[in-house]
Amino acid sequence: MIRYALTCADGHRFESWFQSASAFDTLLKSGHVSCSLCGNRDVSKALMAPSVATDRPEGSGAPAPDEGSENAAAPAGRPL
Template structure:
């Protein structure tokens, strides 16, 4: 996994995780990146500093970041999570097969979210299946 700081044309900066640098590049080329704050599609990598591991990095946080949002970015991500989880069906690791079946008309279209391996996501993108990475882990995966 790699974390990038992203910036949009409106001046917002957000952090997002990607499976790899190649995964980021594929999503960028396919136009599947957008600002987590304003939704702008004009997003690019911002100048970043490397993350240095400290002794406290091994200590698990007591509450997940989005459980008690404290700044505008965390509040926007929390609202996005609430929107996705309230209006979509969680399909877990069946995301790729469900998304493909809907794209091919084999299943009725509906809003879904879940997990997919990088190779599965890449195949879906190459086949024109609309998808986007979520900037948070589903609550089902946190428990």
């Protein structure tokens, strides 16, 4: 499954899930993808930031203790 951020020609932004990238392309070409707000079928993918896992605690904007220094030692049990 893949989630896309989508935009219609009227500027509405929405998200939808698809079985695969090729499934999205097939559905779009056949007219089966439409705006969830107005029904417009002129839909395109919008820029979407990926979700990336980190070792930082959630909500922390500060770098992890070993970041920011090239000479910092790796914590015990953590590979370089």
